[in-house]
Amino acid sequence: MNTEATDAQQIPEGFRMDAKGRLVPEEQIKEIDQIRDELVLSIIDRACELRDQLRDFKSDVFSEIEAFVQTSAQEYDVQIGGKKGNIQLVSFCGKYKVVRAIQERITFDERLQAAKALIDECLREWTADARPELAAIVQDAFRVDQAGNIRTGEVLSLRRRFDINDKRWLKAMDAISDAVQVTGSKSYIRIYERVGSTDQYRPISLDIAGV
Incomplete structure (x- = not known):
């Protein structure tokens, strides 16, 4: 998972890290616990992607509005400073x-x-x-x-x-x-x-x- 990329590099294959930081062999983890873990991490990955998209959207919108304000002001030969x-x-x-x-x-x-x-x-x-x-x-x-x-x-x-x-x-x-x-x-x-x-x-x- 992208969210766990850094941790995954430190966790040996076939193991998962529990909430206490212990490495646990996957064969010792119940199937339902593995499914739950995968579901949560999948949701988190998608949420992080949406968060990044919203951050980019907000930044773009502010820039576009500011550019429009300056374009509109040019009709009257004035310069509007600041945001x-x-x-x-x-x-x-x-x-x-x-x-x-x-x-x-x-x-x-x-x-x-x-x-x-x-x-x-x-x-x-x-x-x-x-x-x-x-x-x-x-x-x-x-x-x-x-x-x-x-x-x-x-x-x-x-x-x-x-x-x-x-x-x-x-x-x-x-x-x-x-x-x-x-x-x-x-x-x-x-x-x-x-x-x-x-x-x-x-x-x-x-x-x-x-x-």
Whole structure:
């Protein structure tokens, strides 16, 4: 099997290696165990081939979309730099569309703690005047996820959610903005087809679970 090529070179003919790394003569292995082993390795080989095809497909699609964007920009004598930004391409018939999405990974630096301290100061004063719902919303925004990470979307939403003119609150919102650090990005390709004669699109799944 291709998947086991490296190991196969180290395993003498007529033997198989078990899960503990021991060499076992094939005549001592039950037939059903050998059939199971061959089935699993066959599936793994085919899965690896599909994985490699998907990797090549993704790389090709990104390159082709980027080349098209530059070709389209040349009509207006402009040069578009970099690969950032979401692009949506729709077929002439309108039945299909391809979306290139770039999602940035955002974290916060130490200034988030300063923002939290300012917000806590505001809340201590405001909750004394019966505004516990605001405190609950803000405290929830700073709650970490299961991995122990600050939920960036919730923290950033505080800037949009409330119209508060308290100078401490405004300073805290500035601190949140300053604390934002873009640590990287991840690119996605999403492909859709239109549902019948409606204006709704459904994804063309490239995920085994969704096929």
